[in-house]
Amino acid sequence: MSEVFRFDPLMLPPECETLRQEVRGFIAEERAAGRWRAESDFASSHSPAFSKRLGARGWIGMTWPKQYCGQERSFLERYVVTEELLAAGAPVGAHWVADRQSGPLILRFGNETQRREILPRITRGECFFCIGMSEPDSGSDLASIRTKAAPVEGGWLLNGRKIWTSNAHKAHFMICLCRTAPADAGDRHKGLSQLIVDLKLPGISIRPIKNLTGAEHFNEVLFEDVFVPGDRMIGEPGDGWKQVTSELGYERSGPERFLSSFRLVTEFIRRAGTNPEPREAEAIGRMLAHLATLRRMSLSVAGMLQKGETVNLEAAVVKDLGTNLEKEIPEIVRLVARRGRSPNQADMLEEALAYGVLYAPSFTIRGGTREILRGIVARGLGLR
Amino acid sequence: MSDSLVREVAGKLFADLVPPKLVNDAEAGEFPAGLWQAVSEAGFPDALAAAAEMPGDLAGMPDAAAILREAASHAAPLPLAETMIARWLLAGAGIKAPDAPLTIAPVERAGTLLLHRAGKGWRLAGSAARLPWGRQAAGIVAIVEGRVALLAAKAGDLRPGKSLAGEPRDDLSVDAEVEVKPAAAGVDAALVHRLGALSRAVMMAGALDEVLTLSVQYANDRVQFGRPIGKFQAIQQQLAVLAENVAAAGVVASAAVEAAAGKGDFAFAVAVAKARVGEAAGKVAEIAHQVHGAIGFTHEHRLHHLTRRLWSWRDEFGVESDWQQELGRLAAARGADGVWPLLTAW
Numbered sequence: 001m002s003e004v005f006r007f008d009p010l011m012l013p014p015e016c017e018t019l020r021q022e023v024r025g026f027i028a029e030e031r032a033a034g035r036w037r038a039e040s041d042f043a044s045s046h047s048p049a050f051s052k053r054l055g056a057r058g059w060i061g062m063t064w065p066k067q068y069c070g071q072e073r074s075f076l077e078r079y080v081v082t083e084e085l086l087a088a089g090a091p092v093g094a095h096w097v098a099d100r101q102s103g104p105l106i107l108r109f110g111n112e113t114q115r116r117e118i119l120p121r122i123t124r125g126e127c128f129f130c131i132g133m134s135e136p137d138s139g140s141d142l143a144s145i146r147t148k149a150a151p152v153e154g155g156w157l158l159n160g161r162k163i164w165t166s167n168a169h170k171a172h173f174m175i176c177l178c179r180t181a182p183a184d185a186g187d188r189h190k191g192l193s194q195l196i197v198d199l200k201l202p203g204i205s206i207r208p209i210k211n212l213t214g215a216e217h218f219n220e221v222l223f224e225d226v227f228v229p230g231d232r233m234i235g236e237p238g239d240g241w242k243q244v245t246s247e248l249g250y251e252r253s254g255p256e257r258f259l260s261s262f263r264l265v266t267e268f269i270r271r272a273g274t275n276p277e278p279r280e281a282e283a284i285g286r287m288l289a290h291l292a293t294l295r296r297m298s299l300s301v302a303g304m305l306q307k308g309e310t311v312n313l314e315a316a317v318v319k320d321l322g323t324n325l326e327k328e329i330p331e332i333v334r335l336v337a338r339r340g341r342s343p344n345q346a347d348m349l350e351e352a353l354a355y356g357v358l359y360a361p362s363f364t365i366r367g368g369t370r371e372i373l374r375g376i377v378a379r380g381l382g383l384r
Numbered sequence: 385m386s387d388s389l390v391r392e393v394a395g396k397l398f399a400d401l402v403p404p405k406l407v408n409d410a411e412a413g414e415f416p417a418g419l420w421q422a423v424s425e426a427g428f429p430d431a432l433a434a435a436a437e438m439p440g441d442l443a444g445m446p447d448a449a450a451i452l453r454e455a456a457s458h459a460a461p462l463p464l465a466e467t468m469i470a471r472w473l474l475a476g477a478g479i480k481a482p483d484a485p486l487t488i489a490p491v492e493r494a495g496t497l498l499l500h501r502a503g504k505g506w507r508l509a510g511s512a513a514r515l516p517w518g519r520q521a522a523g524i525v526a527i528v529e530g531r532v533a534l535l536a537a538k539a540g541d542l543r544p545g546k547s548l549a550g551e552p553r554d555d556l557s558v559d560a561e562v563e564v565k566p567a568a569a570g571v572d573a574a575l576v577h578r579l580g581a582l583s584r585a586v587m588m589a590g591a592l593d594e595v596l597t598l599s600v601q602y603a604n605d606r607v608q609f610g611r612p613i614g615k616f617q618a619i620q621q622q623l624a625v626l627a628e629n630v631a632a633a634g635v636v637a638s639a640a641v642e643a644a645a646g647k648g649d650f651a652f653a654v655a656v657a658k659a660r661v662g663e664a665a666g667k668v669a670e671i672a673h674q675v676h677g678a679i680g681f682t683h684e685h686r687l688h689h690l691t692r693r694l695w696s697w698r699d700e701f702g703v704e705s706d707w708q709q710e711l712g713r714l715a716a717a718r719g720a721d722g723v724w725p726l727l728t729a730w
Contacts, residue, residue, distance in 0.1 A: 267720070284711070289711060293636045373624075381627055
């Protein structure tokens with residue numbers, strides 16, 4: 001019998017269910033007021049106005065200490081808010097990275113000035129971040145990045161190029177992974193650092209890159225002799241790799257890793273009606289069996305994160321299974337769904353299906369490719 | 385006992401008493417009476433019945449599942465799940481259970497078993513396909529709507545058959561007098577079908593654990609091109625998918641066990657578990673055989689003790705598509721906007 005992975009069962013505590021009802025009430029209000037249309041995916045929406053309303057509810061940075069305007073709620077409570085917003089297709093894209101990733105990073109590794117200046121603004125839904133990791137020659141092999149920060153009087157001089165940077169054109173800051181010391185042949189992970197870069201600084205140019213649908217979500221960001229003040233270094237120079245890898249459990253195990261096609265599931269069920277044909281029922285059941293399983297696994301990881309345990313391996317399992325399901329859902333639906341267009345109104349099923357098919361290639365690439373994740377799992381199995 | 389302690393005790397018993405030869409001999413028709421005796425002495429067949437606090441409750445399911453998972457990971461060739469369910473049914477109905485291996489009927493939903501009055505007593509008549517271990521069981525416990533009947537095995541006509549794993553799966557034709565009592569409150573044929581499906585999901589989870597262990601071990605041991613094949617990315621990627629499916633199966637089988645013991649929606653949980661674990665079983669068996677190469681296709685290697693059981697169990701008490709349809713109908717009835725609340729309520 002093998003116990004390679006740990007997925008402890010988790011029952012959400014009662015306060016989470018109370019909070020869930022609050023969030024559902026908020027979403028119902030938003031919908032009744034016609035403030036947004038449901039989006040398929042966390043990455044496909046950007047609404048600063050929505051982020052502000054969410055911030056006013058205390059639902060951004062909600063696990064952070066009160067001294068930085070957080071709510072000191074549990075990680076499980078954050079999970080519930082996040083999954084409810086994603087399932088409803090709420091436009092969470094503007095604050096998404098800051099809330100999930102950048103804020104917690106600054107809280108954990110940043111200095112007091114950074115925390116005081118930035119975290120309260122994030123919680124109010126006024127401050128958005130993007131992730132500066134990938135480069136033209138560095139994707140899965142992240143340690144090979146070449147963007148360089150050279151020490152100068154009072155700070156760092158940043159030169160290089162980041163690519164595939166989602167929402168760089170709409171974000172206030174980038175957390176930029178860069179080299180502050182040359183690569184060490186013995187340990188390539190040395191000499192990497194992270195800087196908080198104000199995207200309005202002189203020397204930065206941001207060029208949108210159209211994705212295959214023609215939409216502009218991601219960008220190329222060029223740094224030419226950009227002066228970044230010294231107090232914008234996160235932690236100590238050289239700590240970058242440790243910082244990047246420490247957050248993987250959070251980035252890879254959340255509900256956004258299996259809900260990107262959930263809107264398609266609900267639209268498919270809407271079209272099938274309350275008394276579906278056998279093959280429709282079978283397709284619904286197949287998708288739900290996978291979704292229910294993944295939610296269990298993902299919640300289990302959330303519970304272990306709440307207890308402070310390291311779950312990078314389990315998170316890789318959730319992301320690989322979850323993102324493959326996200327891709328599988330449009331393939332299941334397209335063969336079974338009743339595809340006649342409904343007259344006089346937008347065809348929500350076709351819209352969600354189009355999104356699912358067209359964006360599917362990105363699901364198993366963003367945030368760690370399928371192959372990298374499986375490599376992590378293989379290492380966990382003792383194969384490498 | 386805690387689940388983990390039960391699992392440890394059961395794991396040791398099966399590891400000691402189920403060598404590959406015993407599995408092969410059982411397939412050749414020799415019932416492992418010694419193993420059954422040891423299992424009986426350990427109280428395993430009563431894991432469900434003895435733990436019930438009220439007639440028909442499933443408080444014993446966590447212990448029963450821990451035992452079944454271990455039994456399955458060792459490919460123990462016994463009607464253990466069937467006897468557990470049978471004894472629980474009999475106890476709930478107040479019928480004295482024979483101290484011997486038992487099986488249950490029906491396994492397939494399309495059975496035609498009926499009970500009708502005959503004088504002061506009852507007769508059980510009709511047919512039921514593919515009863516597990518039928519010819520080696522001392523009695524067949526049938527559930528017909530809300531009634532439990534105990535049929536002495538010899539009183540029915542059994543046409544022998546076998547599963548893909550070579551275990552007896554016999555077709556019953558019967559028209560005989562039987563002892564009948566009303567089932568415990570809330571217990572009916574649909575619930576027993578769910579318990580059968582849950583037992584197979586749990587057993588598959590156990591066999592999957594062992595297939596993962598064997599496959600990783602083989603990939604580390606087998607050398608080709610001068611290194612263990614597990615060092616090749618092509619193999620690593622396959623084994624990662626295998627392991628992920630094993631993990632998913634374990635999680636969802638355990639969740640259904642919790643639901644049986646009262647935590648959550650049992651109908652939903654079983655449908656999810658049987659559908660998802662069955663899918664994992666097919667995928668995992670396929671990859672495990674590919675990784676093992678020719679040796680895994682031999683009778684000598686014990687991989688097939690597990691994979692043939694996986695292929696057999698995924699078909700019993702409803703195939704994946706049966707449970708997917710049940711789940712799909714259950715969800716669609718709530719309407720499109722009721723599906724998310726259904727998922728989060730579980």
